[in-house]
Amino acid sequence: MEVIATVVGNYPRPEWFREYLRKVEGLQKDLDVEIERDVLKKAIAEVIDEQKRAGIELFTDGQLIWHDFLLTIASRLEGFEMNGLVRYFDNNLYYRIPIAKGRVKRTKKILYDFEIAFEIEKNIKAVLSCYTVAKLSRNEFYSKFEDFLWDICKAVKEEIEELERSGVKYVQIDEPALLYAEKKELEVLRDVYRELTNTKMETILMTYFDSAERIFPEVLDFGFDVIGLDFVEGYEENMNIVKEYDFDAINLGLIDGRNTKMESLEDLKGKFEEITSKGNFKKVYISPNTGLEFLPSIKAFEKMQLIAKLKEVVE
């Protein structure tokens, strides 16, 4: 069993970069101004370096300019307009709600910030999302949600193909909203995800904020190489999933990315052993359950160190 220390996605912005953004973008709702490439590159390099120093092995770019969390993806697609602030799941965080006013199309690169990160570091995951973008947006254009979803899927698929052509090895699809999908939706979603996972890159489905019991066993048929489960919010239920279903590779969200409280290494080790003894995994990623941007930066770093320590003691 291979064990790899990783992170989920977003990360607190370096303090100087935060100040920079405040200066060039202001505090109001019209964000997304052009950011100097060199400045962004410096900030991303810093965040990747922090991950390395903490002992993380598979990195992300920290999503440093994802003002609207996963909904940032919508802001980079044609057809969407960003509107008033809405609460992001059960967090004290807000995103501008994207409203689909026209046909959704990819007219430019979605992950232009990831492209910069990939110049710095090759062992890095690109992060995208599909269903969550559709679900958390407001659709004022399509008469059927399904058509809306498919157009987002097509746009994301184009991005995935371009990532693959550039030599990217890992793509992670974050889908917290998928945990609340209705059973009857899962059939369409299977087709959507089969389209997205039809790539040579390693594909990781990341779920968080809740347990994933409602999407099993259907999700096993979606074509993902790795399935990520949140063992902070849904330990019991996700434990049952591991007991009941067989899959090769899993991402264990073991450390609470939304609380400054530091877990005990012993406790984490116990949980790791309990979960992995019940499954038959060839590959296990260990990570916080969510991105680390919910935490003050000093604690975000400590949480990554804890992940790295856990990897040491379980190997």
Add this chain to the structure above:
Amino acid sequence: MKTTVVGSYPKPKWLLRMIKLHKDGKVDDKVMDEAYKDAVKAVVKDHEIAGVDIIWDGEMRREEMTSYFAERIDGFVIYGEVRVWGNAYYPKPSIVGELRYRDELAINDFLYLRSITDKEIKVPITGAYTIVDWSFNEYYPSKEEAVYALAEVLNKEFRELVKVGAKYIQIDEPAIPTHPEEIEIAKNAVEIMVKGVNAYIGMHMCYGNYRAIFPEILDFKVDQIDFEFANRNFEDLAILKEYDYDKDLGFGCIDVHSRRVETVEEVKKAIYMALEIVEPDQLYVDPDCGLKLLPRDIAFEKLKVMVQATNEVRKELGIAE
């Protein structure tokens, strides 16, 4: 029918400079304290000229509404800032030990204000539910327990405030409408906070879906609830009507998110709408929320319009000013 404010007021520009100098160690505590007091005098004068009936000190010493209190209560530490949206951050406190009363929270501010004005005073303090909701909880087994523990701390402060002469306390609870499923916890917390507190109690809530907290909110042990109405074009008044709202009403009728100064006529019209729901003596006319994000001259103009509109309605109804 009285006019009041929610709490914050734009800090004078010179004060912001002084705060920076103080942070950089170029101004000592004594000078800074004098600056704060002078700023409060300026703010009080603005309110007096505008003619507001019940005032507060504009929250010159408070940078925001969670960490200011957390820093003064045992059991909290602040590791740093977290993002709320876009480029907006706040220092999010962590609860790392038993929450205990340590320093006064608003008593000195109240006493100073009392010494420089004869106006009626309202003391706004962020409520237990909101502070806990906006903090990390490392210590208590549940959010509920943390909320109740903090409510006890605030109860002590409220009692002390009454002892030194405070007659009107406002509990700020903007987090309540964001978690309607936890309204029972918030309600119990208010009961703890006001236990044995012999004062008029208001509760301010801005932002969020009000419909989700009705009718439960009507059972809260407060004399008055203060809502924002202008921000959503007074549409939420329909909810109050629907549920036979019977508490005193804090009537937010000035939009704090817009720099456009309302006309006297439109504020009057709004006041008459509120009077369809409560009697004049139950009505407290105020802005939607604190005014701190507006330029000072616009905040001042808005207050003047609000008072003038109230005065004209009083005259038309034959109520004394």
